Amino acid sequence: MDRKTIILGVIGADVHAVGNQILNYAFMDAGFRVVNLGVMVSQEEFIEAAIESAADAIVVSSLYGHGELDCQGFRDKCDEAGLKGILLYVGGNIVVGKQPFAQVEERFRQMGFDRVFGPGTSPEEGIHALKEDLGVT
């Protein structure tokens, strides 16, 4: 089986480390190669790591509420860096406050994210989606 590579990290000034550590564990356990950048990761760091490791997907977490500010322009930056079409996920508590998820999802899709996950999504759901989108069986 050719193992798919995933860049994992928590974007912006966000220090929520627990979910990141669990995702790291779960993705590895599911057979992915994971490059975990940990917390407080800038868009640039994500992109650099993706290029360096020829990644198949970038999985962005944002818990602290600034996700909407932190993610602006991410897709464009990927395109500019030559990562056109790379799979881009975002998940966590990605906006400030309790907002209707459909609207939030729409906004992040507009920003170029392929999939958007709400609060408390289980790692399994993420793994399922990754497998589907990356054609892993």
Next chain:
Amino acid sequence: MDRKTIILGVIGADVHAVGNQILNYAFMDAGFRVVNLGVMVSQEEFIEAAIESAADAIVVSSLYGHGELDCQGFRDKCDEAGLKGILLYVGGNIVVGKQPFAQVEERFRQMGFDRVFGPGTSPEEGIHALKEDLGVT
């Protein structure tokens, strides 16, 4: 001061005795003459007691939810018994469930109650209203 007489009781098949005992205490304390019929009082018993003691007001409690059924026709019965215009109050948890109070109040006013009090009304509010309506200072 000429003391006003009040008939007090809990209507229907209702056995909630605690509020009744407190109202009894509070009304007496406020200077009223109180004829307390206790719990499980029928419309007939209220009316009989009012005639017997030449009462100025009938204060009906209903806690258990059947108030709407138990109070139907009360005003008519009063009229028939010669208690035309007697002051008629009702209070407590007078309908089944949490319902918008304005609507509940309207329904009981239609039934001929002069004042309608919602869940958890303090005895003081009742006393204040009685004093106002009976011209006690």
Next chain:
Amino acid sequence: MQLANKKWALDEFMAQRQAVLSAWPTGEEVDLQEGMAYQRGIPNGQRFVTRLKEAKASQVTLVQPRAGVPLVADHLALLKHLETEGEADLLPTTIDSYTRLNRYEEAQRGIEESKATGKAMLNGFPAVNHGVKGCRMVTSALSTPVQVRHGTPDARLLCEITLAGGFTSFEGGGISYNIPYAKNATLQETIHNWQYCDRLTGLYEENGISINREPFGPLTGTLVPPCISNSVAVIEALLAAEQGVKNITVGYGQCGNLVQDVAALKSLESTVEAYLARFGYDGVTVTTVLHQWMGGFPQDEAKAFAVICWGSAVAALAKATKVIVKSPHEALGVPTREANAAGLRATKQTIMMLADQKMADGAALEEEIAVIDAETRQILERTLELGDGDIALGTVRAFEAGVIDVPFAPSRYNLGKIMPARDNEGAVRLLGVGMLPLTEAQKKFHQEKIAQRGRHENRGVSFQMVIDDIYAISKGRLVGRPR
């Protein structure tokens, strides 16, 4: 009829039966043999007794709501909601107040008006009017066991119909469903009528069908001292056991002080077991139930959640076999199914967070248990004395004499001389002991506890304290301090 705690001869029971069943047309639907056959078809996992025994063995507290609406379909939908959205372990069917007073015609009017207006016009499920068929439509459609919960002084017909209708537990008792729920019913009458219910339950039991019986622990739900409610529970357990009941859940309504509440529940269980053993009732399984605060609730839903959760914590720490749950609508009216389910989920979360913890033993707990044990025994022994050794007769006389006395009860057969109030830690004590057969030392204990509070509050001991205590929880605290 001379009342006695003596198992009814079968023909004595059968002789009454005809009259009971003919009180309302649906009585005709009841056929004892057919009812038993139907009960035998209910899988074990859907029986109350099974669940309670498992829970007792594994020390888990089960969660049960109150719920009942007038129409069968609505009622079933409500219970299904509480099963799935409320994660209820046990289900209830709360009976409306007309049925409780055998006013089946008024109940019928309530059913009709509910159909006509599309609003629930009754405060519960009129099981007698819906009959055996209506009951089975409910009980057979659920995978959770269902209990009848009510407050019926004469529940003979209700018991016949609901047991044949597939319910596997029946709440109530001749004292606990009289004194707090009636005004004019004598204890002779209600104890007698409840012997009927117990005898019927015993009959099912003798035929291999185990039905749970549950005396109503909280009584008036308002500042009831543990020794009173525990005494009543012991008596009703003895009365039920004599008629052949083998599975009894004794209950207690949370008073609010943690130590007192845990002590009361522990004392309840051991005292009931001790008296059952003393009178030779073997093979009776005793489980316990804690009722979340039964007095006036705060109107604010967030505050109501706090009252609910604190009750849940007490149930879990005391390792009650089950807990009866309130809803955030409690102060306002019969809850919507959503509010009811919310109360259940809050309870479940609390119970599960505390599932692996229990109240640590310690001197304070031991002392409180000793206090309740001793007071309860005082009352029970005097009751037995008054009945010349017969607990049924003794109970009637004990209530007459105020040897058992329930605060704030509507019944005219309750003396109403005792006056409870909280002490400085919020435990329910006696400001006035009335005619309770307590020793001088016991009386002094209560006096001193309340005097201590008076000193702390800088006021004399008076009825105002009691009023303040009645309002306290609904106004946001446990002890009704002067404002």
Next chain:
Amino acid sequence: MQLANKKWALDEFMAQRQAVLSAWPTGEEVDLQEGMAYQRGIPNGQRFVTRLKEAKASQVTLVQPRAGVPLVADHLALLKHLETEGEADLLPTTIDSYTRLNRYEEAQRGIEESKATGKAMLNGFPAVNHGVKGCRMVTSALSTPVQVRHGTPDARLLCEITLAGGFTSFEGGGISYNIPYAKNATLQETIHNWQYCDRLTGLYEENGISINREPFGPLTGTLVPPCISNSVAVIEALLAAEQGVKNITVGYGQCGNLVQDVAALKSLESTVEAYLARFGYDGVTVTTVLHQWMGGFPQDEAKAFAVICWGSAVAALAKATKVIVKSPHEALGVPTREANAAGLRATKQTIMMLADQKMADGAALEEEIAVIDAETRQILERTLELGDGDIALGTVRAFEAGVIDVPFAPSRYNLGKIMPARDNEGAVRLLGVGMLPLTEAQKKFHQEKIAQRGRHENRGVSFQMVIDDIYAISKGRLVGRPR
């Protein structure tokens, strides 16, 4: 710069000040004399210190929310809502995450976008950007004392602005606002920067203005063993006291087991007092704060209420001076003001129902206190040793060596070798002790506790237990049992 726990000379402090104040234009608004004059004008009843001292004396637990939104007017309206509708005893101003990282330009962008979109685009109140004037608009309009709550590794400018801005309490510390809140900041740096904040607070104190300081107790909020968080609290208390702080609130994040939580809070208070006394810091008032469960919450609001209420009960039973409150929206996002107020009211109701009760002493509690006392002292003594008697220096070395080690911390200056897990009663123990300086007996105690759980669950001790425990409360229980 050689780090040492030594009171800064005034000119050393003043020398840094210019650079600090010039980091952002609003720094210019700060004038120490004028700030002190302004603080002197704040009535006693509106000061944090007054309320805390009263509460400590009367053994009442005060209730405080978290709350902060980007714009001044909205923030004030929010706090007023929490004051009236939430019945808050103490108020917060939670700072946004950009400000916490001194990214004032991004904070400015957040302010602008919040104005433009009408939505809160920041997760808190950017106090530096709003400056002294903005702060005073908030603090002066409230009758309840207000505290700055944040998570800022370098909080020097924030401290200058908010103290001049009328806040009377300032949360944080060089360890507790680094390890859980930063990735790349060294402890040398952050302890140094927090000495600045403490020195500033001390300066106010010397001028007769008492400001409360509060180390952040819960750290990462996720299965932090009490000995770790208590050690950090002691160290930060010592560091603050050295700089002249006289009023310190030490904190602890609820772990979930009642006995352990009460024990931890008792041990915390006495250990802090003992170390302050040992190093000769007299006249320091120590109060305590319990944080309701700081880990992942259930999404369901009813269940969230249960978590909130259980935390409140623990705070009340432990007689914490105050409790920091969560909201029923916790799992989803920054709460609406209504949800925030609901969490407060549920807490207030619980606290007041338990106001007159306390956790009964008993063997289990004594043992647990002894365990935490001993482990904390082990860690602290080794830390002092590593620092050749200096606690500041020792702390840096202790973290390097894993003598102090915080689970799940983002900081690269934290070793991250210990692994916590719950025992069979839900107390947080150590599955892996890492480099903690525990005795063999202490290590065995933890091992045995977790092995006991393993046996009960019929599975080996592994990382899966830890994962299960992390999710447990959000999934409805305390101990993460195998599914």
